[in-house]
Amino acid sequence: MSIRFTAKARRGMVALAVAAGLALGAAGCGGGDDKKPNASASASKGSESKPTAQEGKSDAPMAELKGGDGLLLQITSAQRDSGGFVTVNGQFKNDASKSLVIPSALRGDETEILKHGTSLGGATLVDSKGKKRYYVLRDTDGRPLTTIGLTTIKSGQAIPVFMQFPSPPTDASEVTLQLPTFSSGTIEISG
Numbered sequence: 001m002s003i004r005f006t007a008k009a010r011r012g013m014v015a016l017a018v019a020a021g022l023a024l025g026a027a028g029c030g031g032g033d034d035k036k037p038n039a040s041a042s043a044s045k046g047s048e049s050k051p052t053a054q055e056g057k058s059d060a061p062m063a064e065l066k067g068g069d070g071l072l073l074q075i076t077s078a079q080r081d082s083g084g085f086v087t088v089n090g091q092f093k094n095d096a097s098k099s100l101v102i103p104s105a106l107r108g109d110e111t112e113i114l115k116h117g118t119s120l121g122g123a124t125l126v127d128s129k130g131k132k133r134y135y136v137l138r139d140t141d142g143r144p145l146t147t148i149g150l151t152t153i154k155s156g157q158a159i160p161v162f163m164q165f166p167s168p169p170t171d172a173s174e175v176t177l178q179l180p181t182f183s184s185g186t187i188e189i190s191g
Contacts, residue, residue, distance in 0.1 A: 007011070012074065016023075018166060022031045025103050025163065027036070040081045040129060043116070046055065047104075048149060048159075050104060055166075058153065061074035061075055061076055061090065062075050062076065062077070062078070062187055062188060063075040063177065063187045064183065064185065065177065065179060065182040065183050065185045066182060066183045067098050067103070067179075067181050067183075068103070069100050070094060070095040070096030070097075070100065070102075071092065071093075071094060071095075071096070071102075071153070072092070072094075072095055072147070073091075073092055073093075073179060073182055073185075074090050074093055075088060075090040075092050075177060075185060075187050076089050076090050076091065077089045077090075077190070078175075078177075078188065078189045078190065078191035079169050079189070079191050080188045080189050081167075081191065082138070084164065084166065084167045085137065085164050085166065085167055086125065086134075086163065086165045086166070086167045086168070086189055087162055087163070087164050088123075088125075088163045088164075088165070088177065088187065089160070089161070090157065090159050090160075090161055090162075091159060091161060092150070092153055092159045092161055093153075093155075093157075093158045093159075093177055094153040094154060094155055094156060094157050094158075095136050095153055097155055098155055099152050099153065099154045099155060100119045100152065101151070101152050102118060102151060102152065102153060103152040103180070103181045104118055104120075105122065105180045105181050106118070106119070106120050106122055106123075106181065107119045107120070107121040107122055107182060108121045108122025108123075108136075108152075108179055109122070109142070112138065113136075113138070113143075113144050114141035115142060116141075116142065116143045116144065116148065117148060117149065117176045118128030118148065118149060118150050119144045119147065119148040119149075119150070119152065120136065120147055120161060120179065121136050121138075121144035121146055121155070122136075122148035122179060122180040123135075123136050123138075123163045123165075123177065123178065123179045124165075124177075124178045125165045125168065125175045125176070125177060126175060126176040126178060126180075127168040127169075127172040127175050127177065127182075128175075128176075129171075129172055129174075130168060130172050132168065134165045134166050134168060134175075136163055136164065137164045137165060137166060144166070145160055145163070145164035146161070146163045147159075147160075147161040147163075150178050151155050155177060161178055168189070172189070172191050173188055173190075174187070174188050174189075175185060175187060175189060
């Protein structure tokens with residue numbers, strides 16, 4: 001009976017810690033939303049000077065992961081926050097001449113994530129120096145902390161996306177982002 005109580009107490013503590021972390025992460029996501037329109041603006045080919053004028057950053061992504069049929073994932077930032085999370089922002093871009101269906105394989109194969117529909121729940125960060133893999137965070141209902149509800153993307157369209165992960169140690173500033181059906185890409189975590 002005492003083992004059962006201890007296990008329940010541990011689960012409760014973990015749930016409390018996750019809930020507190022998610023609350024901090026959600027608060028941090030508000031600032032990330034401000035960047036998403038800039039990511040869409042940087043995808044427009046007609047005006048390369050606009051993103052530089054808006055943010056003081058170049059419009060080149062830090063990494064570009066290639067998927068099938070002309071679908072690209074361009075990573076624009078990977079920001080570590082004080083709550084122990086890393087938020088990766090970017091955009092899906094369709095370079096094909098036709099509309100594309102966002103692959104359902106992007107959500108991965110974890111049962112808990114599958115219940116919540118199309119997402120980027122299959123994404124991982126790999127810290128090869130520390131020999132660890134970090135999976136997308138989930139809320140208390142099992143929903144992945146990523147962009148959800150992706151279905152199709154029109155030719156030439158760019159859709160802002162995000163993914164949140166547990167933060168690797170601060171000395172691990174360079175990690176590999178992996179997403180099912182896409183090539184891998186090395187990104188640098190700031191903050």
